[in-house]
Amino acid sequence: MTEQARKLHAEGVEYSRNGAYDKARAAFTAAFAIKRHYQIAGALGACELKLGLYRDAAEHLRYFLEVFPTSGDPTERKQIAALFERARARVGTLRIGVDTPGATVLLDGTAVPATDLGAVFVEPNRHAI
Secondary structure, three states: OOHHHHHHHHHHHHHHHOOOHHHHHHHHHHHHHHOOOHHHHHHHHHHHHHHOOHHHHHHHHHHHHHHOOOOOOHHHHHHHHHHHHHHHOOOEEEOOOOOOOOOOOEEOOEEOOHHHOOOEEEOOOOOOO
């Protein structure tokens, strides 16, 4: 992690310890924008789960699980996997495929990055694709 991301991550951890989850989320989000590190994603996702932001939590916890190093602590991975399952149980998953190279897929008017097309998490509701 860069020094600034490390500082923001530490701030987020402290806010979380004090139950200030909105402030923690802001710090973790800023840190993740600087450095897409699995530990920041895990902390951000856990915070979003506390706030009831299940779709966002599922996205960040999935990222943690996808990039978690094989040398990482298996207990930490297991804890995040449990949080991911809690978040995923509260959202829908769309599996979107395209057969036209370079096609743009819009979900509710917003472009879905090609890397996310395999499984897109959505809040329960009607959506336009």
